[in-house]
Amino acid sequence: MIEDLDPEFDTDRGEKGRHRRGYVRKRQRQRERGSGGRRGSGGGRGKTVLALLLTLTLLGGLGGGAFYGFDRIQNFLGTPDYDGAGTEAVTVEIPEGAPIAAIAVTLYEAGVIKSTKAFINAAEDNSQSKSIQPGQYELRKQMSGEYAVAAMLDPKNRIVNGVTVPEGRTAKNIYKLLAEETEIPAEEFEAAAKDPLALGVPEWWFKRTDDRTVKPSIEGFLFPDTYEFPPDPTAESILALMVERFLAVAEELEFVDRVQNERQIAPYEALIVASLAQAEAGTPEDLGKVARVAYNRVYGDFPCNCLQMDVTVNYHLELTGKETKTSAEMTRDELLDTESPYSRQLKGLIPTPINNPGQLAMEGAMDPPPGKWLFFVAINKEGESAFAETYEEQLRNEAKAREAGVI
Numbered sequence: 001m002i003e004d005l006d007p008e009f010d011t012d013r014g015e016k017g018r019h020r021r022g023y024v025r026k027r028q029r030q031r032e033r034g035s036g037g038r039r040g041s042g043g044g045r046g047k048t049v050l051a052l053l054l055t056l057t058l059l060g061g062l063g064g065g066a067f068y069g070f071d072r073i074q075n076f077l078g079t080p081d082y083d084g085a086g087t088e089a090v091t092v093e094i095p096e097g098a099p100i101a102a103i104a105v106t107l108y109e110a111g112v113i114k115s116t117k118a119f120i121n122a123a124e125d126n127s128q129s130k131s132i133q134p135g136q137y138e139l140r141k142q143m144s145g146e147y148a149v150a151a152m153l154d155p156k157n158r159i160v161n162g163v164t165v166p167e168g169r170t171a172k173n174i175y176k177l178l179a180e181e182t183e184i185p186a187e188e189f190e191a192a193a194k195d196p197l198a199l200g201v202p203e204w205w206f207k208r209t210d211d212r213t214v215k216p217s218i219e220g221f222l223f224p225d226t227y228e229f230p231p232d233p234t235a236e237s238i239l240a241l242m243v244e245r246f247l248a249v250a251e252e253l254e255f256v257d258r259v260q261n262e263r264q265i266a267p268y269e270a271l272i273v274a275s276l277a278q279a280e281a282g283t284p285e286d287l288g289k290v291a292r293v294a295y296n297r298v299y300g301d302f303p304c305n306c307l308q309m310d311v312t313v314n315y316h317l318e319l320t321g322k323e324t325k326t327s328a329e330m331t332r333d334e335l336l337d338t339e340s341p342y343s344r345q346l347k348g349l350i351p352t353p354i355n356n357p358g359q360l361a362m363e364g365a366m367d368p369p370p371g372k373w374l375f376f377v378a379i380n381k382e383g384e385s386a387f388a389e390t391y392e393e394q395l396r397n398e399a400k401a402r403e404a405g406v407i
Contacts, residue, residue, distance in 0.1 A: 079115060079117045079118050079121060080114045080115040080117070080118060081113075081114050081115065081118035081144050081145055082113065082114045082118075082142045082143060082144050083144055084142075084143070084144060084147065085140060085143060085144075085147045085151075086112070086139070086140025086141055086142050086143035086147065086148075087140055087141050087142045088140065088141050089138060089139070089140055089141075090110055090111065090112060090138075090139055090140060090141050091136055091137070091138055091139075091159070092106060092107060092110045092112060092136070092137050092139050093106075093135070093136045093137075093230075093231070094106060094132070094133075094134050094135060094136075094137065094152075095134055096134040097134070098134065100119075100120055100123045100129065100132075101116070101120060103119070103132065103152075104116035104117075104119040104120050104123075107119055107139070107148055110139075110141075111141040111142065112139050112140065112141055112142075112143050112148055113143060113144075113145055113148050114142070115145075117145075118144065118145030119145040119148055119149065120145075121145060122144075122145035122146040122148065122149045123145075123149050125146075126146075126149050126150075126153075128153055129149055129153070131153065132149075132152050132153065133158065135158055135159065135160070135228055136158070136159035136231065137151070137152055137157050137158055137159065138157050138158075138159060139151055139152070139157065160228055162181075162226060162227045162228035162229055163177065163178060163181040163182070163226070163227060163229075164225075164226040164227075165177065165178075165222070165223075165224045165225060165226075165227070165242070165356075166224055167224040167278055167356070167357060167358035167360075167361065168224070168275075168278040168279060168355045168356070168357065168358070168361075169222075169224065169355060169356055170219065170315065170318060170354070170355050170356070171193060171217075171218050171219045171222060171356065172190075172318060172319075173318075174189075174222050174356065175189035175190055175193075178235075178238060182229065182233060182238070184233070184234070184235050184238075188234075188235040189235045189238070189239065191235070192234075192235040192236045192239050193218040193239060195216075196216045196217065196218045196221060196243070197216060198236075199218065199221075199236065199239050199240045199243045200240050200243040200244055200247065201216070201218070201221050201243055201247075202247075203216075205221075205267060205268055205271075206268060207266050207268060208266045208268055208269055208349075209264075209265050209266045209269065210269075210348055210349070212348070212351070214268065214351070214352075215351070215352075217351075217352045217353075218239065218243075219275075219352050219353045219354070219355070219356065220271045220272070220274075220275055220352065220353030220355075220356055220357065221242070221243050221246045221356070222239065222242040222243070222246070222356045223242055223243075223245040223246035223249060223356065223358075224356055224357075224358045225242075225245055227241060227242065227245075229241070249359055249362070250267075250362070253359070253362060253363060253366060255267060255270070255362055255366055258366050258367070259365070259366055262366075262367070263295075263366070265299075269349055270362075270365045270366060271353050271357070271362070271365070272349050272350060272352065272353050272354075273291050273294045273295065273349070273365040274291065274353070274357040274361040274362045274364065274365035274366075275353035275354045275355045275356070275357045275361070276290065276291070276294050276307070276309060276311065276312075276354065277290040277291040277294065277357070277361045277364050277365060278355055278357035278358065278361040279309075279311040279354060279355055280309060280311055280376075281361075281364075281383075281385070282378050282382070282383020282384060282385055283382070283383050283384055283385075284360050285384075286376075286383075286384070286385050287360055287361050287363075287364035288363070288364035288365075288367070288368040288369050289364075289368070289369060289371065289373065289376065289385070289387055290364070290376060290385070291361075291364045291365040291368040292368035292369060292370075292371050292373060293373050293374060293375070293376055293387070294307060294309075295368065296371075296372065296373060296374055297374060298348055298349055300372075300374075302374055304345065304347060305347050305348060306343075306344065306345050306346055306347050306348070307344060307346070307349070307350065308344045308345070309344060310327045310330060310335070310344065311354060312342040312343070312344060312346075312350050312354060313325075313330060313334055313335065313337075313340070313342065313343075313344060315342050315354035315355075316340045316341070316342035316343075317334075319342075327407075328407075342354070371387065371389075372389045373387040373388060373389055374388070374389060374390075374391075374394075375387070375388040375389075375390075375391065375393070375394035375397075376388070376394075376397075377394065377397050377398050377401050377406075377407070378401060378406050378407070379397060379400050379401045379404060379406060380401075380404050380406060381404065381405070381406060386400065386401075
């Protein structure tokens with residue numbers, strides 16, 4: 001029986017051969033008794049009890065040195081966990097999208113918890129644990145799983161390194177804001193913004209249906225929101241995060257498909273209109289109406305098919321390093337300038353957005369209310385506007401605005 005041969009023994013050579021023959025006879029006797037030589041089912045339990053008694057005896061004999069080994073054995077019998085709220089402070093960073101199990105591993109590696117199971121069990125017992133956010137936390141080493149979960153749900157322990165960017169800010173204005181909040185020079189943001197494609201803006205965004213050549217600009221793609229930045233952020237990483245947020249919102253709104261299919265224009269043109277609405281509308285309710293006016297002027301029966309909006313003049317002043325002005329302060333040359341690429345008199349849409357619009361402005365440009373309005377003017381200090389289809393009606397609305405002290 002070749003399968004019973006042991007390579008240690010050779011039946012053809014002296015003493016080893018006799019060992020081999022004895023080994024075979026022993027195996028045969030075991031088969032006759034059945035099941036590997038066990039004479040009854042109680043034999044295995046007896047060995048287990050004996051092994052346990054020997055282990056306990058050894059532990060007792062070895063004293064304190066054996067306690068460590070016993071503690072490790074306990075780890076297999078229960079859930080290792082610390083007691084209390086912990087000792088020294090430690091900063092832990094939780095990445096975006098990390099599940100509870102991954103958070104547990106991060107805390108274990110940082111010395112916060114004694115075992116991943118302790119944290120996972122505590123999280124399962126706390127229904128609010130699903131609200132744990134990514135970011136940096138100020139925790140303590142040697143915390144119990146329960147204390148660690150509670151600490152991560154307490155906003156006071158979350159380190160916030162971020163900034164709120166309001167709607168309608170120009171890119172230049174955003175650079176200054178970010179520089180103040182992050183201590184990264186504005187020049188670094190400006191340098192990073194020179195290549196929008198490198199920051200994540202897809203090249204196809206810079207296409208227009210009017211066949212105008214577009215020089216890629218970051219303007220319009222720095223989505224206004226509250227951002228939390230990772231430790232030691234760079235200008236590139238911050239701007240890329242804002243672009244990523246813009247693309248996510250655009251996708252949620254189905255902005256690209258809807259403006260192409262329903263408005264029959266390029267998404268970039270609709271983004272320009274959204275920026276105009278953001279700059280001109282005094283209330284959220286008027287965003288869509290201002291967008292409709294822009295569409296009617298450029299693509300409708302407006303005599304010059306131009307925008308004639310003072311906000312485009314101001315944008316060009318800011319781009320060229322000059323002070324912006326109110327409409328009343330603008331000179332006749334500035335209002336009638338035809339050389340500027342952002343001229344009020346330019347036929348069609350201006351080259352780029354003039355600011356970074358928010359979601360409501362994008363929605364207004366994507367789905368403006370129906371109307372034949374060609375004019376509008378703010379009529380009260382709350383920012384509400386009156387809209388008109390004819391210039392005569394516009395003059396009457398302007399008279400109301402003067403009475404209210406708006407213009």
